[in-house]
Amino acid sequence: MRSISQCHKLLSRISDVWEKRSQVKKKEIDAALLLDDSRPDFRIDLLPFKDHPAFLESSQETKDKILSCGWLIYNWKTIAVELKVVNPVCEDIIYHRYPGVTESAIQEVATDVLVDESYHVQLVTKAGIITSRQRGLQSLKPPEFNLVLGMRKEQDLYEEDWKKMLVKLATSVVSEVFVSDYLKLLSSDKTIQPFNRAVVQAHHRDEDAHSCIFKSLVQCVYSELTQEQKAFFIEVLPKPLYWFADKELEVWKSVLEQIGFPKAEEIYRDCRAGETSNLDSIDYTQLIELVQDLDAKRGEDSLANMGLLSVAS
Secondary structure, rough: OOOHHHHHHHHHHHHHOHHHOHHHOOOOOHHHHHOOOOOOOOOOHHOOOOHHHHHHOHOOOOOHHHHHHHHHHHHHHHHHHHHHHHHHHHHHHHHOOOOOOOOHHHHHHHHHHHHHHHHHHHHHHHHHHHHHHHHHHOOOOOOOOOHHHHHHHOOOOOOOOHHHHHHHHHHHHHHHHHHHHHHHHHOOOOOOOOOHHHHHHHHHHHHHHHHHHHHOOOOOOOHHHHHHHHHHHHHHHHHHHHHHOOOOOOHHHHHHOOOOOHHHHHHHHHOOOOOOOOOOHOOOOHHHHHHHHHEEEEEEEHHHHOHHHHOOO
């Protein structure tokens, strides 16, 4: 694990190049030049029911509409994570609510991330509006996502404010570490709508930096926690991985019902009977390494309790 001084230097270097790296400083994506009605809005293999007979037997028009819904769900989830998980943690850092965050490099990089994430909200909101208008999906209402629900349910288990805050920090770290891989998949797919791909590419460029930032930030915070707080944080840190990897079947059920898909309940019921997370499709070695770097003994116990240790061996 890097020393705290090394983390401070790394964060300072990242903040120094923010104006060159941040997508909010770049030219706005021109939707008019990139829109292509002949391309699908989303990848079929990212649908949790891609092999279900009810979907496969649908008309191409229905499949295209469902793929458009997949793109909107992606945008909604981005907004939920940024506004309800990551931005609140940045605010907590700026207000010194976590220990170990008073260093100027940490303060500066937290404000950089806050601007980035606010821009991502604007970016995907505009993209969603364009898709909704194009595909006649303006009436769709975004449901709650399991990443946010999982975080809140975990927070509700504890009375202490510091535990609630560490749950939020753990959720933001997992989100920022793993979202980059998900974005990479979409940003490199030339079969989907070029405008959608460009939106994801812009998001991905920022999140590559954020993954490194949050791994360093958590090391700075962890070094200043009490022994009781360290034990709690290491125990809770792997949990958001399962919330992040959730297939969001409830979200899909709601959206399919909203577009009048006749077999929404059947798809939900059948998919619910199987595995409800995409954990097998995520490379979570980075989380394993982070947990073990923070605290080898506690980390081993925490990973074993969550059924994740076998991947590290």
